[in-house]
Each structure stands twice: as structure tokens, then as C-alpha cells.
Amino acid sequence: MFKLYCRAYQFAFRFGAYLLHWRKPELLEGEGSVTKLPELIKKKNLSSVLLVTDNVIMSLGLTDGLQDALREAEINTAVYDKTVPNPTLDNIEEALALYKENNCQGIIAFGGGSPIDCAKGVGIRIARPRTNIKYMKGVLKVWRKLPPVFAIPTTAGTGSETTVASVVVDSNTKEKYAIMDPVLIPQVAVLDPLLTLQLPPAITATTGMDALTHAVEAYIGRSNTKKTREMAKKATVLVFENLFTAYSDGTNIKARANMLKAAFYAGGAFTRAYVGNVHAIAHALGGMYGVAHGLANAVTLPLILLEYGKSAHKPLAELADVVKLPGETEQQKADAFIAAIKELNAKMGIPTTIAGIVEDDIPAMAFHAYKEANPTYPVPRIFNRDDFIRAFQQLMG
Numbered sequence: 001m002f003k004l005y006c007r008a009y010q011f012a013f014r015f016g017a018y019l020l021h022w023r024k025p026e027l028l029e030g031e032g033s034v035t036k037l038p039e040l041i042k043k044k045n046l047s048s049v050l051l052v053t054d055n056v057i058m059s060l061g062l063t064d065g066l067q068d069a070l071r072e073a074e075i076n077t078a079v080y081d082k083t084v085p086n087p088t089l090d091n092i093e094e095a096l097a098l099y100k101e102n103n104c105q106g107i108i109a110f111g112g113g114s115p116i117d118c119a120k121g122v123g124i125r126i127a128r129p130r131t132n133i134k135y136m137k138g139v140l141k142v143w144r145k146l147p148p149v150f151a152i153p154t155t156a157g158t159g160s161e162t163t164v165a166s167v168v169v170d171s172n173t174k175e176k177y178a179i180m181d182p183v184l185i186p187q188v189a190v191l192d193p194l195l196t197l198q199l200p201p202a203i204t205a206t207t208g209m210d211a212l213t214h215a216v217e218a219y220i221g222r223s224n225t226k227k228t229r230e231m232a233k234k235a236t237v238l239v240f241e242n243l244f245t246a247y248s249d250g251t252n253i254k255a256r257a258n259m260l261k262a263a264f265y266a267g268g269a270f271t272r273a274y275v276g277n278v279h280a281i282a283h284a285l286g287g288m289y290g291v292a293h294g295l296a297n298a299v300t301l302p303l304i305l306l307e308y309g310k311s312a313h314k315p316l317a318e319l320a321d322v323v324k325l326p327g328e329t330e331q332q333k334a335d336a337f338i339a340a341i342k343e344l345n346a347k348m349g350i351p352t353t354i355a356g357i358v359e360d361d362i363p364a365m366a367f368h369a370y371k372e373a374n375p376t377y378p379v380p381r382i383f384n385r386d387d388f389i390r391a392f393q394q395l396m397g
Contacts, residue, residue, distance in 0.1 A: 316338070
């Protein structure tokens, strides 16, 4: 009965989604495009903004060109650079205080998924000042217009610059949860490949596999539209054709630009079609141990695709055709696609297990994954708690 309830919920939500406003971010792309953003902000009559980033990005000087351009445009800029991987509610509150102190009118998110998620969290707090952000977790809980959010990704993975999602961690409970609402889609996305040139190979690898996970989970789920299927296919092809090049030659601007576009397409696909059990598991690992989201997804993806078995063979076979993998039957093609993911992981030094998982923590993580996935995620096969426990045990090795 529970599985029937989940499918009914997903069916209703799939068709209800047609009634929602799915804004597409205005896109600035190409080498040096980040310096064009202040002019666009000025046109929106904003005179003061909060720049949300992290200390690594600041130490690398990646924001220098943007900050110089903001000064030239006479736009006052407050900088919050304390965002941690898997941003916390404390990060959001600290950044919010800075936003208010400087009478900001908009938010620039500069970095990987963590600064962008943090920036969206600040926007949520501004839109819903009387509501604790933990009550926003889940789907369609915000329902208020956010201040303008301008997203500048420095990794090609999360796709947060085009998604409805913000993922945050409660430091006290170690729970990591997603807030999903169309109002969280940024107004502007800036895809500047020059900002990704200093990305280390390991992070290039795991964030790139994050993008692939978004594309694959969106494609094999049951809430697709024609448009999300096309975006997922485009993202999958771009990842297979460019990720290893970007990993092995980080200065290859074409590969870097293509990976940014892959993440953008994949984000657009999953923001409408949703993700699945891979993400539910990755969020549990991130909340409990602080495992980087891209790494968790990369390791978990082939394992869960195998667990889906026959229920995912057809869509996986279609993706195999798109990236020109061999096979006669749907199962052969699906197996070839999963094998190709494993091979790509191995070539980039991504492990097959997650270090540090404690057996006693598995029931709690399985519970969190189960609660996140059901009834919302339109996965090929609905997992029960035992399925999640078995998945964590396999990840532990």
C-alpha cells in the first residue's frame, strides 16, 4: 500500500507541476562573462549586494575581477566568505546578518554548490523572516518572492545556478535536507569557464560526476517531460565527452566550458524531473559525516543503478545509445552504461566505497534517506528501509 501511495503522490505532483512557474535564469556565458554581471545588476536598480562565497575562493583571488567591476559600477558589496562544504543553518544566519547590516538588495552567489545553496538560504530567510528555515524543508514551502539571486558557479557539477533546490545542514542534528521551490531558481546564471581553471583534478572529477548523477537520475525517473529528457541527454553526452579531458588537462577551456553547460543542462533537467535514491543516500552521508556531495554521488551512482535492476534497463539503455555504447538488448546496454560510469570513476581515482562509515550509524542514515526519498522521488523502484540499509553496507565495503 505504501508504494501505491508513493506512486499516486508522484503522479499528482507530476501533473500539478505544469501549473507552477518554472523561470529560466537569464544566462551570461563565455570567457570573462563574470565581469559583465555588474552592468546587468545596475540595470536592475540595485545599489548594494551581498557576495556569498568561501575562504578558498577568496584566497585564490577568483572574486577579484568581479569585485573590481562592482566597484567601478558603484555597487556597494558586502562579502560573506565563511561558507563551509555542506552549508549550515549557522552560515545562513551569519550571512543574513551581514545582508541586513549593509542594506543589501540582492545576493551574488560565487562558488560551488555550497555558496549557492547558502545564498538561496539567505534569500529564504529574507522572504520568510518569521519562519525557522528548518520548517521550509521539503517541497513548495517557501511560496514568497526572494530578493534577486545571481549565481556564479566555479565548479561544473551541482547545477544550483538553475535549480529549485537549496540543500543545508542542521549542525545540531546532523540532518541534511533539501528545500525545493521554484522561487529558488536564480534570476541570472553566469557560466565563465575561466573561473574553473584552478579547480583541482579531484574536485573536477567528483563535481563532474555530480552533474552526471543529476542527468541520469532525472532521465530514469518517472516525472520526465520531453524537455527534461532532452536536457538530460545533452548533459550526459557532454559529461562523457569532456569530463576526463577537464580532469586530465584543467587548462582546456573548451572542456571546462562544456562541463559548465553540462551541469547547467543537468540542473535544468532534475529541477523539474527530480533526483532519486542516490541523492537521498548522498545527503545522509553529507549530514552525518560531511562527505562531499559530488564524491558521495559518484560512488553511490553505479551501485544504485545496479540495485534498480530491470526497472531501469530501458532508460539506461537509451542513455547508452546516446553515448554510443555497445549492446544488443536493453539489459546489455544498461550494463554497459553502468560499467562506463565505473570505468570513468576509476580513471579519475574515485573510490568504490566511502571511508569512515560506522555500522551503528547506518540505521539512522537509512531512516533519513528513506524519509527524503519517499513519497517524493519518482524513482524506477521504490526503496524500503532495508534497501537503504543494504546500500549503506555496500558503500561501507
